[in-house]
Amino acid sequence: MSAPVLVAVAAGGAVGAVARWLIERGTIALLDAEPIATLLVNVIGCLLMGVLVARVLAGAVRWPLARPFLGAGVLGGFTTFSAYSADAVVLARDGSPIVAGAYLVGTLALCLAAVWFGGRVGRVRGAVA
Numbered sequence: 001m002s003a004p005v006l007v008a009v010a011a012g013g014a015v016g017a018v019a020r021w022l023i024e025r026g027t028i029a030l031l032d033a034e035p036i037a038t039l040l041v042n043v044i045g046c047l048l049m050g051v052l053v054a055r056v057l058a059g060a061v062r063w064p065l066a067r068p069f070l071g072a073g074v075l076g077g078f079t080t081f082s083a084y085s086a087d088a089v090v091l092a093r094d095g096s097p098i099v100a101g102a103y104l105v106g107t108l109a110l111c112l113a114a115v116w117f118g119g120r121v122g123r124v125r126g127a128v129a
Contacts, residue, residue: 008065013073038080039084046110049075
């Protein structure tokens with residue numbers, strides 16, 4: 001891996017992780033529900049990843065570091081599989097195994113739908129990269 005790619009991923013990861021933290025803190029303060037905050041960032045991140053990949057594959061993104069910076073970096077730092085998994089374990093441990101299962105399946109379904117929808121949006125002529 002080249003130094004510019006490594007720097008792009010690291011810088012993007014820092015941006016994404018801080019953005020996730022800010023959104024999660026705000027969501028938790030408003031709704032007092034950590035799983036909802038994690039769901040929100042993961043669905044948003046998946047939607048944006050769908051747009052990004054569609055734009056990159058369409059040749060609309062010309063900056064060679066866009067995919068490492070935005071994809072692996074920003075969106076990789078923004079989304080979180082570990083918090084999603086931990087939220088499900090806490091829900092199950094606290095006596096809500098059905099809610100935990102619904103959270104696991106629902107998050108996966110919403111994230112897959114968000115990637116698909118983001119890809120559709122990203123393929124629209126003139127869409128922003």
